[in-house]
Amino acid sequence: MSYKTILAVLQSKADAGRVLDCALPLATRFSAHLIGVHAEAIPIPYVTPMGFPDTDFIAASAEMNQQRSAEIKALFDARAAREGVSYEWQAMENVSGDSAVSALVAARASDLIVVQQSDADGKSGSLANVETLLFESGRPVLFVPYAVSVQTSFRRVMVAWNGTQQAARATFDALPFIREAEQTEILSLDATDSYEQDGAVAGVDIAAALARHGAKVTFASEVTGDLGAGEAIENRIAETEADLLVMGAYSQSWLKEFFFGGATRTLLRSMPVATLMSR
Incomplete structure (x- = not known):
């Protein structure tokens, strides 16, 4: 692709x-x-x-x-x-x-x-x-981003993963970038056990799938605590120095909700790095 x-x-x-x-x-x-x-x-x-x-x-x-x-x-x-x-x-x-x-x-x-x-x-x-x-x-x-310079080499990619259809679509839509990146991190936030997944290993399957494409993949799982999902992702971007965020989107009306049950608009307003979204 x-x-x-x-x-x-x-x-x-x-x-x-x-x-x-x-x-x-x-x-x-x-x-x-x-x-x-x-x-x-x-x-x-x-x-x-x-x-x-x-x-x-x-x-x-x-x-x-x-x-x-x-x-x-x-x-x-x-x-x-x-x-x-x-x-x-x-x-x-x-x-x-x-x-x-x-x-x-x-x-x-x-x-x-x-x-x-x-x-x-x-x-x-x-x-x-x-x-x-x-x-x-x-x-x-x-x-x-309207306020941040973008380097299109996209050496460090972060994938916000929650196992949904939208997250899967965005991840594979970003495959050309992911395959070329020096590192791609799969970030799972507040993953819980369900009939579809084991919360402890949420995101492992997609990490393995990307690795088969030749991607250099790491995995991180975090609990947001008092932070919203948007703030937690921003913090992780700062920690890892990611230069491309990949995320699925759902709902409508000014992108009120994205994933993880509806992240705040913080990420949209600040958008610290280039962001690829799919629905």
């Missing part, structure tokens, strides 16, 4: 550079075709006090949208050409103007989607509805 079609979702000039800093090296590394997607909103008709459409306003808005799209395209084309990768550009115009939602068709035909993490404070200028990509594309999404 390899990533042969990578989709880069570029919402604005503010996030385009950071997304391309991640997507372009990956396209080169995997000899993949890179697709850049950007959408602009259709200008909303504005009515003057006299009740007539303000055609000047509509025309000015359309011109601004076209200029913004052209600038992002120029950035994408220049950088992709400089890297020498196979690439194409898709520009769209619709009511939402949301590049993430607009990218769904292309996303479903891609091996990997690269998009910037949502900035709750709006400092990045990105307004993409990125959870739509995760829950409706059926493809793995690699989130690029």
